[in-house]
Amino acid sequence: MNKKDDICIYFFINFEFKKIMCGIVGYIGKREAYPILIKGLHRLEYRGYDSAGVALINGKQQLNVYKAKGKVADLEHAVESKDISGTIGIAHTRWATHGEPNQVNAHPHYSESEELAIIHNGIIENYAVLKQGLIENGYSFKSETDTEVLVQLIEHIKKTDKTDLQTAVQLALNQVVGAYAIVVLDQNNPDKMVAARKGSPLVIGIGENEYFLASDATPIVEFTDKVVYVGDEEIVHLRRNKELSIKTIGNVVKTPEIKKLEMTLSQLEKGGYPHFMLKEIFEQPTTLATSMRGRVNIEHNNITLAGFIDNKERFLNAKRIIITACGTSWHAGLIGMHAIEEFARIPVVVEYSSEFRYRSPVINSDDVVIAISQSGETADTLAAVELAKSHGAFIYGVCNVVGASIPRAAHSGSYTHVGPEIGVASTKAFTAQVAVLTMLALMIGREKGTLSQERYLQIVAELGKIPEKIKETLKQDDLLAEFAKTFTYAQNFIYLGRGYNYPIAMEGALKLKEISYIHAEGYPAAEMKHGPIALINEEMPVVVIAPHCGTYDKVVSNIQEIKARKGRIISIVTEGDTIVRDMSDYSISIPATEECLVPLLAAIPLQLLAYHIAVVKGRNVDQPRNLAKSVTVE
Ligand code: M6R
Numbered sequence: 001m002n003k004k005d006d007i008c009i010y011f012f013i014n015f016e017f018k019k020i021m022c023g024i025v026g027y028i029g030k031r032e033a034y035p036i037l038i039k040g041l042h043r044l045e046y047r048g049y050d051s052a053g054v055a056l057i058n059g060k061q062q063l064n065v066y067k068a069k070g071k072v073a074d075l076e077h078a079v080e081s082k083d084i085s086g087t088i089g090i091a092h093t094r095w096a097t098h099g100e101p102n103q104v105n106a107h108p109h110y111s112e113s114e115e116l117a118i119i120h121n122g123i124i125e126n127y128a129v130l131k132q133g134l135i136e137n138g139y140s141f142k143s144e145t146d147t148e149v150l151v152q153l154i155e156h157i158k159k160t161d162k163t164d165l166q167t168a169v170q171l172a173l174n175q176v177v178g179a180y181a182i183v184v185l186d187q188n189n190p191d192k193m194v195a196a197r198k199g200s201p202l203v204i205g206i207g208e209n210e211y212f213l214a215s216d217a218t219p220i221v222e223f224t225d226k227v228v229y230v231g232d233e234e235i236v237h238l239r240r241n242k243e244l245s246i247k248t249i250g251n252v253v254k255t256p257e258i259k260k261l262e263m264t265l266s267q268l269e270k271g272g273y274p275h276f277m278l279k280e281i282f283e284q285p286t287t288l289a290t291s292m293r294g295r296v297n298i299e300h301n302n303i304t305l306a307g308f309i310d311n312k313e314r315f316l317n318a319k320r321i322i323i324t325a326c327g328t329s330w331h332a333g334l335i336g337m338h339a340i341e342e343f344a345r346i347p348v349v350v351e352y353s354s355e356f357r358y359r360s361p362v363i364n365s366d367d368v369v370i371a372i373s374q375s376g377e378t379a380d381t382l383a384a385v386e387l388a389k390s391h392g393a394f395i396y397g398v399c400n401v402v403g404a405s406i407p408r409a410a411h412s413g414s415y416t417h418v419g420p421e422i423g424v425a426s427t428k429a430f431t432a433q434v435a436v437l438t439m440l441a442l443m444i445g446r447e448k449g450t451l452s453q454e455r456y457l458q459i460v461a462e463l464g465k466i467p468e469k470i471k472e473t474l475k476q477d478d479l480l481a482e483f484a485k486t487f488t489y490a491q492n493f494i495y496l497g498r499g500y501n502y503p504i505a506m507e508g509a510l511k512l513k514e515i516s517y518i519h520a521e522g523y524p525a526a527e528m529k530h531g532p533i534a535l536i537n538e539e540m541p542v543v544v545i546a547p548h549c550g551t552y553d554k555v556v557s558n559i560q561e562i563k564a565r566k567g568r569i570i571s572i573v574t575e576g577d578t579i580v581r582d583m584s585d586y587s588i589s590i591p592a593t594e595e596c597l598v599p600l601l602a603a604i605p606l607q608l609l610a611y612h613i614a615v616v617k618g619r620n621v622d623q624p625r626n627l628a629k630s631v632t633v634e
Contacts, residue, residue, distance in 0.1 A: 022047060022092060022093060022094045022095060022107070022120075022121040022215070023040075023041065023044025023045065023047035023092065023093040023121070023214070023215045023216075024044075024090070024091070024092050024107075024119045024120075024121050024181060024183060024202075024213075024214065024215050025037055025040030025041060025044060025090070025091045025092075025212075025213065025214045025215070025219045026089065026090040026091070026119075026183045026193060026195065026211075026212070026213035026214070026238075027040075027087075027088065027089055027090075027210070027211070027212055027213070028087070028088045028191075028192070028193055028210065028211050028238050028239075028240055029087060029088075029207060029209060029210020029211060029240070030087060030209060030210055031087060031210065032085065032086070032087060033056055033086050033087055033088055033089035034054065034056060034079075034084040034085075034086070034089060036212070036219075036223075037054050037056075037089050037090070037091035038054070038072065038075075038076060038091070039219065039222075040091065040212075040214055040218075040219030040220075041054075041072040041075070041091050041092075041093050041219075042072050043218040043219045043268060044093055044214065044215055044216070044218060044219060045071065045072050045093050045623065046422050046423075046424060046622070046623065046628070046629040046630075047093065047095065047215060047216075047628055047629055047630055049070075049071050049072075049093060049095065049623055049628075050069070050070070050094055050095055050101035051067065051068065051069045051070065051093075051094045051101050051102065051103065051105070051106035052067070052068060052070075052071065052072045052074070052075040052091070052092060052093045052094065052106065053065065053066060053067030053068070053075065053091065053092050053106045053107050053108050053119075054066055054067075054075065054079070054084075054089060054090070054091040054092075054108070055089060055090050055091070055108040055117035055119070055185055056083075056084060056085065056086035056088070056089035057086050057088050057089070057185060057187050057190040058083055058085045058086045059085060059086070061187055061188070061190055062083075062187065063110075063114065063115065063116075063117055063185060063186075063187035064082065064083055064084075064086075065108050065109075065110055065114075065117050066078060066079045066082055066084075067103050067104075067106035067107070067108070068103060068106065069101060069102050069103050069106065071623075072093060086190075087240075088185065088190055088191070088193060088240070089185070090108055090117065090119045090183045090185055090193065091108075091119070092106070092107035092108060092119040092120075092121075094106055094107060095628045100144070104142055104143045104144075105143045105144055105145050107119045107120060107145075107147060108185075109142075109143060109145065109147050109148040109151050110151070111151045111152055111154065111155035112139050112140065112152055112155060113155060114187075115155070115186060115187050115188060116151055116154060116155050116158075116165075116184055116185065116186050116187075117151070117184070117185045118147060118150060118151035118154070118182055118183070118184045118185075119147075119182065119183050120146075120147040120150060120180055120181070120182045121180065121181045121182075121200040121201075121215055122178060122179040122180035122181060122182075122198070122199060122200040123146060123178050123179055123180075124146035124147070124149060124150055124176055124177070124178040124180065125146075125177045125178040126175075126176065126177040126178070127146035127149040127150075127178075130149050130150075130153055130175065130176070131149045131152075134149065134152050134153060134156060137156060139152045139156065146178075150172065150176065150180075150182065151184065153172045153175065153176075154168045154169055154172045154184060155168075157171045157172050164189075165184060165186045165189060165192070165194050166194050166235065166237050169182075169184055169194045169196060169235055170235055170247075170249055170251070173196055173198070173233075173235070173249045174249055178198075178199075179198055179199030179200055180196065180197065180198055180199065180200055181195070181196070181197040181199075181200035181201060181202040181215060181230075182195065182196050182197075183195040183213060191239060191240040192237065192238060192239040192240065193213075193238050194235065194236070194237055194238070195213055195230065195235070195236045195238065196230075196233075196234065196235040196236065196249070197230045197231070197232065197233075197234060198232050198233050198249075199232065199405070200215070201215055201216060201229075201377065201404065201405065202214075202215065202229075202230040202236075203215070203216060203217050203220060203227050203228070203229055203230065204227060204228040204230060204236060204238070204244065204256075205217070205220030205223055205224045205226065205227050205261075206224055206226040206227065206228065206244065206258060207223050207224045207226075209240075209241050210223075211238045211244065212224065213236075213238065216401065217261050217263055218263075218268050218420055218422075220261070221261055221263045221264065221265055221268065222265050222268075224261075225260055225261040225263075226258050226259075226260065226261070227258070227259055227260075227261050228244065228246075228256045228257060228258055228259070229257075229259065229403050230246070231254070233248050233249045233250070234246050234247070234248055234249075234254060235247055235248070235249060244256045259403075262402065263419065263420065264419075267419040267420050268420055268422065274615075275423065275611070275615075275621045275622050276422040276423040276622045277423030277425055277427060277515070277607075277611055277621050277622055278611055278621075279423075280421055280422070280423050280427045280428045281427050281428070281474070281604065281607045281608060281611065282474060283418075283419075283428050284427070284428050284431050284467075284470050284474075284604065285467040285468070285470045285471040285474070286467070287417075287418035287419065287428040287431070287432055288431055288432060288435055288466055288467045288470060288600070289467040290417050290418065290419075291416050291417045291418060291432040291435050291436060292435060292439070292463065292464070292467075293417075295414075295439055296439065296460060296463055296464055298460075298461070298464040301456075301457045301460045301461055302460065303439050303442055303443050303460055303463075304443075305414050305436075305439055305440060305443055306414075307396065307412040307413050307414045308412075308414075308440055308443050308444070309443075310412060311394065311396070311411070311412045312447060314368055314394040315344075315346075315368055315444050315447075316444070316447060316448055317366055318346055318366060318367060318368040318394075319346075319347075319364065319366050319367070320346065320347050320348070320349070320364070320366075320367050320368075321340055321346050321347070321348045321349075321367070321368045321369075321370060322348075322349050322350075322351060322356075322361075322363070322367055322368070322369045322370070322388065322393070323336055323337060323348060323349070323350045323351065323369075323370045323371075323372065324350075324351045324352075324353045324356050324369060324370070324371050324372075324381060324384040324385070324388070325350075325352075325353060325371065325372035325373060325378075325381055326352060326353050326354065326373075326378050326380055326381055326631065327426070327510065327631075328374075328425075328426040328429070328430045328507060328510060329372040329373050329374060329378075329381070329426070329429075329430075329433060330350065330352055330353075330372070331430070331503040331504075331506050331507040331510070332372055332398075332430055332433035332434050332437060332503075333350045333370070333372050333433075333437070334350050334502070334503035334506075335434050335437065335438075335500055335503050335504075335599050336348070336350075336370065336372075336433075336434070336437030336438070336440070336441065337349075337350045338499065338500050338503075338596065339437060339438050339441035339442075339500075339596050340437070340440070340441040340444065342441070342445075342596065343441045343442055343444065343445030343450065343451045343596075344441055344444035344445040344448055344450055344451070345445075345448070345450040346444065346448075351384070352380075353371075353378065353380035353381040353383065353384040354380040356384045356387070357380060357383045357384045357387050361387075363387070363388050363391035363392075363393050364391070364392075364393070365391065365392030365393065367388070367391075367393040367394070368393065368394045368396060369384075369385065369388040369393045369394065369395050369396070370396045370397075370398060370437070370440075371384065371385045371395060371396070371397050371398070371399075371406055371410060371413075372397075372398045372399075372433055372437075373397070373398075373399050373400075373404075373406045374399070374400045374401070374416070374421055374426055374429035374430075374433075375399075375400070375401055375404060375629065375630040375631075376397070376399035376400065376401040376403075376404025376405060376406040376407050376408075377401070377404050377405050377406070377630045377631075378406070378630070378631050379631065380631075381406060382405050382406050382409060385397075385406060385409050385410065386409065389409070389411075394411055394412075395409065395410040395411045395412075395413075396410060396411070396412055396413045396414075396440075397409075397410030397412075397413030397414075398413060398414055398416065398433055398436050398437065399413065399415060399416065400415065400416045400417070400418055400421065400429050400432070401420075402415060414436050414439075414440070416429060416432035416433055416435075416436055417432070418432045421629075422622065422629075423621070423622045424514070424515075424622060424623055424624055424627050424628070424629050425511055425514055425515050425607075425610070425611075425621070425624070427511075427603075427607045430507065430603060431470075431600050431603055431604075434599055434600055434603075435463070435466070435600065438463065438596060438597065439463070441596075442456060442459060442460065442463075458594070459594050459596065459597070462593055462594045462597055463597060465593070466593070466597060466600050466601070469590070469591040469593060469601055470600065470601060470604055472590075472591050473590050473591065473601050473604045473605065474604060474608075476588050476589075476605060476608075477608055479588065480588065480605055480608040480609050480612055481608075481612045483570065483586050483588075483609065483612075484609060484612030484613045484615070484616050485612075485616055486586075487541050487570075487613055488613055488616045488617050489539075490518060490539070490540075490541050491518065491519060492518070492519045492520065492521075492535070492540060493509065493512055493518055493519070493520035493521075493540075493541050493542075493543065494509075494520070494521055494523060494528075494532065494535065494536075494540060494541070494542045494543070494567075495508045495509040495512075495520060495521065495522040495523065495542075495543045495544075495545075495606070496522075496523055496524070496525040496528065496542060496543070496544045496545065496555075496558060497522070497524070497525060497544070497545035497555075497602075498524055498525045498526065498551040498554065498555055499549065499550060499551055499595070500549070500595060500596060500598055500599050501545040501547070501549075501598060501599060501602055502522070502523075502524045502525075503522075503599065504522075504545050504598075504599045504602045504603055504606065505522035505523060505524075505525075505543070505545055506522030507522070507603060507606065508520075508522060508543055508545075508603075508606030508607075508609070508610065509521055509522035510522070511606060511607055511610035511611075512609070512610040512613065512614075514624050514627060515610055515611065515614040515619055515621050515624050516610060516613045516614040516617055516619055517617075517619065517624070517625070518613065518617075525544065525551075525554070525555050525558040526554065526558060528558060528561065528562070529561060533561065533562070533565065536562055536565040536566070536567040537565065537566060537567070538566040538567075538568070539568075540567050540568065541567075541568045541570060542562050542567045542568065542569055542570070543570045543571075543572070543606065543609070544558070544559055544562075544569055544570070544571045544572070544580070544584075545571075545572045545598075545602050545606075546559065546571050546572065546573055546577075546580045547572065547573060547574045547577075547590065547592075547595075547598045547602065548573075548574040548577065548592065549595040549598060550595060555580075556579060556580060556583075559571070559580060559583050559584075560583070563583060568585045568586075569583060569584040569585050569586070570584065570585065570586045570587070570588075570609075571583075571584040571586070571587045571588070572587075572588050572589075572590060572602050572605055572606070573587055573588070573589050573590070574589065574590060574591075574592050575589045575590065575591055575592060576589075576592075577589065588605040590602060590604070590605070
């Protein structure tokens with residue numbers, strides 16, 4: 001990557017994308033490993049939280065493995081009276097897809113002799129065949145996991161070939177079909193560990209005579225800013241007080257490329273907020289400014305997205321743009337569609353990645369595919385990218401996590417630069433995705449001449465004011481907290497919006513669903529009368545996004561239809577509005593802005609409303625049930 005703001009050309013990674021969403025962490029060095037590992041697991045807990053485990057080699061060369069069902073705190077409780085000494089160790093937090101989330105299936109897994117232990121993020125697709133072969137060789141299995149098969153295979157090869165751990169890992173991985181990030185410990189070799197990756201992310205932190213290792217940089221940033229992103233099919237040999245050595249599973253020696261980590265510890269802490277989600281909501285004036293920094297030049301009223309400039313012709317010649325994403329990122333994509341069609345006059349379709357990849361979509365080589373993903377690891381979006389690439393489409397990534405799989409697979413793109421988003425409910429990443437897509441739409445429109453210079457300048461100037469206007473909007477947090485108390489009785493919510501705000505209605509509903517567990521639907525306001533209006537009664541809260549924009553009068557009529565059926569209206573209106581406000585039971589105002597930028601403001605009260613309802617209901621806001629931050633399973 002040679003331009004800070006952009007995702008440069010990346011290589012094609014060809015693998016199967018079914019993976020398990022887990023977090024892995026490792027340490028070898030001079031300090032006690034356990035506290036580092038546990039802290040690391042807490043930082044990675046957003047990746048999965050149904051079971052956790054740790055393996056340590058103590059001073060007597062004993063390999064101790066401890067595991068617990070539940071959260072990292074349950075693991076801490078489980079090891080209270082155990083020997084947790086050792087300056088080398090690995091740990092894991094799991095989100096189960098194969099095998100019940102219980103203590104036996106939790107990682108690390110021992111080998112048959114209990115001399116080796118492994119942690120794994122990924123899936124071994126041919127595990128059944130490998131397992132059968134191992135059973136025939138006398139191996140027995142305690143868990144239902146594919147991971148245990150891998151560690152047994154490594155042990156089998158190590159013993160039968162009388163080889164060292166690194167070679168055994170290499171030979172085993174040559175037999176494996178699937179995706180993995182693994183780390184293996186050998187109690188007979190307490191001065192080294194072997195890690196490898198294919199598909200699932202793995203980062204090594206380089207300290208003073210010590211190494212850290214994790215699924216992402218969050219457990220590492222506290223100790224060092226020097227990192228090596230392990231490449232696909234690379235095996236890393238981490239030895240105490242020795243240089244890092246890397247080779248591929250095909251035996252090609254690689255030189256570790258040390259990069260500087262652009263992340264700070266404060267970004268990973270709650271900074272006085274009770275939840276990461278609230279912190280991240282309140283960070284939005286800053287994160288929006290950061291994602292526009294160096295791109296929106298207020299003085300010259302100009303936008304520069306280097307990822308676009310370098311590939312201008314692909315956009316200008318595109319007959320169609322396909323946006324692909326999941327969840328909140330998909331909602332951002334819908335807003336991007338509105339902006340691109342309005343300003344650049346290029347037809348846009350927005351596809352759920354999971355649907356797109358499994359039908360037989362028509363993809364042409366002159367299509368531009370925009371893949372949006374906070375994590376950059378979402379399996380369906382990554383697969384959609386690979387599919388589009390195989391048809392010759394140009395891939396533009398809009399991602400947050402630097403160096404993740406989607407930006408690596410894309411031809412170009414723009415990072416959203418909002419820093420780590422820890423709360424499972426996406427907030428600051430969403431607004432930055434919308435901002436980046438808006439900037440892109442404006443740039444294409446100007447280059448194509450479909451957007452007049454005058455309009456371009458007006459919108460750019462207004463874009464620059466958005467962080468300040470978000471700050472204004474956030475002042476209504478207390479009011480929203482009050483409203484929230486009123487609505488905790490509700491079993492259902494309806495969210496309505498039109499045009500640019502229809503995706504915001506869906507996003508507001510998704511936020512409420514995922515953290516409060518209240519059923520909610522986002523609908524285009526005018527569609528109510530085609531069916532959902534039957535749901536309206538005096539119990540039904542209806543959130544209406546009704547700012548001053550093109551369809552204002554129509555939305556007013558839609559509100560009247562709901563009022564007539566006694567629905568309870570919570571409205572999001574433009575400052576100074578009296579008409580909708582007077583019709584509403586509750587109302588929140590947002591500063592006036594350009595219609596295309598309203599979503600950046602309207603999203604804020606909806607995030608806060610969902611947050612406060614979830615808090616009043618006593619939900620685990622940052623780690624809602626059944627969810628994980630990075631959805632690396634299909
Ligand atoms: O990392 P991604 O943006 O690709 O994630 C996509 C969805 O999983 C994500 O937006 C999800 O819907 C969030 N939990 C919503 O808050």
